[in-house]
Amino acid sequence: MKAKDLKNSILQLAIQGKLVPQDPNEEPASKLLEKIRAAKQKLIKEGKIKKDKQESVIYKGDDNNYYEKIGNEVRNITDEIPFEIPDSWEWVRVKNIAEVYTGNSIAESIKRAKYTNLTEGYNYIGTKDVGFDNVIDYENGVKIPKSEPKFRYAFPNDILLCIEGGSAGRKIGILREQVCFGNKLCNFHQYFNSSSYMYYFLQTPSFVAIFKENMTGIIGGVSRDKIQNILFPFPPLEEQKRIVSKIESLEPFIDDYNQAETELSELNETFPEQIKKSILQYAIHGKLVPQDPSDEPASVLLEKIKAEKQKLIKAGKIKKDKVESYIYKRDNRHYEKIGDKEVDITDEIPFEIPDSWSWCRLGHLYNFINGDRGKNYPSKDKLSIHGDIPFISAINLCNNTVSSEKLLYLTEEQYNKLGSGKLQKFDVVVCIRGSLGKVGLYPFERGAIASSLVILREYISLNSTFLVNYINSNLFTREIRRYDNGTAQPNLAAKDLYKFLIPLPPLREQERIVARVEKLLKLLPQG
Secondary structure (H helix, E strand, O other): OOOOHHHHHHHHHOOOOOOOOEEEEOOOOHHHHHHHHHHHHHHHHHOOOOOOOEEEEEEOOOOOOOOEOOOOEEEEHHHHOOOOOOOOEEEEHHEEEEEEEEEEOOHHHHHHHHHHHOOOEEEEOHHHEOOOOOOOOOOOOEEOOOOOOOOOOOOOEEEEEOEOOOOOOEEEOOOOOOEEEOOOOEEEOOOOOOOOHHHHOOHHHHHHHHHHHOOOOOOOOOOOHHHHOOOEEEHHHHHHHHHHHHHHHHHHHHHHHHHHHHHHHHHHHHHHHHHHHHHHHHHOOOOOOOOOOOOHHHHHHHHHHHHHHHHHHHOOOOOOOOOOEEEEEEEEEEEEEEEEEEOHHHOOOOOOOOOOOEEHHHHHHHEEEEEOOOOOOOOOHHHHHOEEEEEEOOHHEEOEEEOOOOOOOEEEEHHHHOOOOOOOOOOEEEEOOOOOEEEOOOOOOOOOOOEEEEEEEEEOOOHHHHHHHOOHHHHHHHHHHHHHOOOOOEOOOOOHHHOOOEEOOOOHHHHHHHHHHHHHHHHHOOO
């Protein structure tokens, strides 16, 4: 049960006479209604309110049916009664126990010119000043001079309810001072001194259901006439006070319950992602699977990559890397050698890794390929939703792959004009602008890549899924923070992505890690 459902249950029990016990020694609600009728007659004689020609009395007959008498007319309203109430209570129309009226609208231009920033007068309360948390904001800078005769007033302990627009029936508050108020708010000025019981009634599921049933119009609203004729379960005055006291004593517990529910909901939402990050952290720390001493160490793998790069350079397929480096450990310090230069990078190394692993730069493991930015690079309006050659952008990266949804396509002619950015199956695609680190493994045979993405292509057989797991880890996020260039839109240069530190396991261990990660992630809730 959610906190809102708990509160609704308590309020519903309250208006059905089930929240606190009845006291047979208390004056019944029928006596209180007689006093209210007498008070109203006095106000009518004084000209302060008008006589209601539809004033009614509701009673229960000997046949257990409910009847309503208006003047000399009596009608059976049993079908209108939503639930049974205690014998000491009475059913009444809201208008029989409270004066119900709406306020005055003010054109925005007049409000600014005439009523804004006055130092004296009554605060003007509009719909926006009544919060969903039932708190009324009196400090909006708009006051109505006390000499203005045309405005309707609401008084301390009156209840303001929004009855029109998107917040109709949901914004409500009790006033602590006399105010003027807007025409989309309805005021309940009761004829007896016990406002809070009605205030809670107006928040019950019963009232909300009736309110919604009576909503009309394009923007949605309920008329004052319909609201004042809603049936109201009316307890004895002393029981009303006990009900209010009980609700108020329970509200802190509801708030605590709500806080706990919110925290649990947040935990449920973030827990799978936190666990996923933890799994990936263990994976790249070398703690997820055991090391096998028979595995060929990562240092040998790096030598093979270096040899393959030399072959590609000689063949003219790639350019020589001027910053080719080698990271090694000596005397418990980490060093990086670039040409003849040796640099102590111990402070850059974020954690220790197994002896069979090696630290290296991402650019030393993979060939970095950017999209074609020349005159042949097609604009979006030159692409099609059908074709043979996918054109990949950041929107297509989803769940660590390149999704076939929302793909646009190149023509064969457009594709052949591109000088770079042509993908191969199992290339890894990384977003370096906007959604930094968004990643996908490319599953198609060929295509062209958008310039906001970069392709990472193996020199020799590595495990591309291990690379994807690394990109999804906290270490990659840490590297992003180090190299993000700090412009308005998150942005990475490919040359900086090249420098990212990556812990490289032996190839066979990469495969074991990937299999273990996949198995564990399947156990997490899928959202």
